[in-house]
Amino acid sequence: MSKLILGIDAGNHTAKVAGPYGTDSYRTAICDWFERDIVEIHGTDDMEFDIDGRKGFAGSIAVYEDEFGGGSMFGDTKAHDDTKIRVLLAIYRYGKKYGIDITDVSLVTGQPIISHKDKDKKRIQDMLTGQHSFTVNGDNVSINIVEVGVGAEGSGAFWADVQAGALRIIDIGSGTVNAATIIDKRYINNASNTFNFGMETVNNKNLSSVARGVILNTTKLKWDRADNVRVCGGIAKDILPFIEQHYGNAELLKPTLQEGSRIVVADPVFANAIGFYKLARNTFG
Template identity: 40%
Template sequence: MILGIDSGSSNVKVATAEGVFQFTSQLGEWRERNLKNQFSEDDMEYEYNGKKGFAGTLAVYESEFVRQMMGSTKAHEDAKIRTLLAIHRFGGLNNQIVVGQPIIQHNETEKQKIKDMLIGHHTLTLNGVTKTFAVDRVEVAAEGGAIYWGIKTTASLVRIIDIGSGTVNCATIADGRYIDKDSFSLEYGAESRKSRDLTLMIDSIIAHTSKTWSKEDVVFVAGGLGEEAEKQISSYYNEAKKINIPYVMDGDYHFAHPVFANALAFYNIARGLYDVQR
């Protein structure tokens, strides 16, 4: 099965042929419970490699040590667990996936670490259901930059601001070519600092990007704050707009919230890489 998986530190976003899905990323320690009500599929109790844990909303409500692993790389165990939970819920027995990595650490060493931790057979029990599945192929795309291949634009120069919970990825594509010198990650996000003043955070994003970007550039805004940030960013960049990527589900076209921009881009890339004609 083909999946695009954006294992963010706030929410895991998944795109498949059936549409787009998300669940909260929080993980926490397991413990025996007297009351075992399950309110939704986002209440997740899992066991992997002999280790039990709570995930999603169950971790939020029932774990004492809830964690949201953030940072400039997804080459860590928590990102692996988030991704495997997504495959258990939305994948099949054999899976070919594209996942993301922040621009700042999108190098061959970190990409290989991610591939090594995901490729192979995995047995995961989730809410009492045990599945053994294979991850046959993994490719690692640049968060933010990959979004370009999911949007339609006639502009020869495109800038993308992808606001995540842990990082902000700022990408530049010129004539369909990724421009590394004008692309970078800011090592903060919507949930990674003590201050919750998003207005100041967006001002900081504008200040950093304006060092090399022009006010007249075409700028697309993605991420969970895509809609909220669009107005403020467009007050500086005249051609700024949020990203709504189209996708097909049940034979009809839909437009996804900007939070799904990376996952849908990863899915579109996966279809091309893995020769899927559907």
């Protein structure tokens, strides 16, 4: 096929992908390869891969089989080899799901706001751009990533649901929380940040406690109780009532995606992926 354009949010818990055919997601846990005495199916996203000589398992199987626990590389940057594996597997799965033969790909992926620096962005671009040959579940895969853009998580989600005026975005992930301020479609640095905690890294996973942590840190950025706030991420629907206790104008961010001839409102978990896709389409289309 001709060049495929994708937005890929290669999260620490789940990778989310958006493109012209729709969305996809999978659990991004990764563990080293081992000989299996009994082949169990742990989930529809189970994958056995060999990428750049690194053999392992990814998806639900890695959640259960990871010897060291967790199965994901956490932190405030995506400039590491696990991101490369996550992105390549995301592209492979997208082709499988929608029955397309992918050769050339242009994409935008994400980086936490705090690490959205030229050095880290260049490392991500360098490790993703170019020809990649690897195997997944016995399939020989060859993908040429032609162009790579790196967007800021949180602010990237804005482009999934563009609104006029001033908007605050709270993007709650597994390893970090991104808080972004957008005014008249412009990103405001001194009112945005990444908080180094997420749903998989806090000891107290009570949503009320996590919400208090988010509110405490955003008020340090001089956010006001009356601001227009949009919440996205995997737990957006569940944590929104606790965010609303402080930010009365908080709502779910509602990402829209054109799938063929119809426009679909997707789950807020896909906000960054859809925002990245729209940026990629405008940049590389």
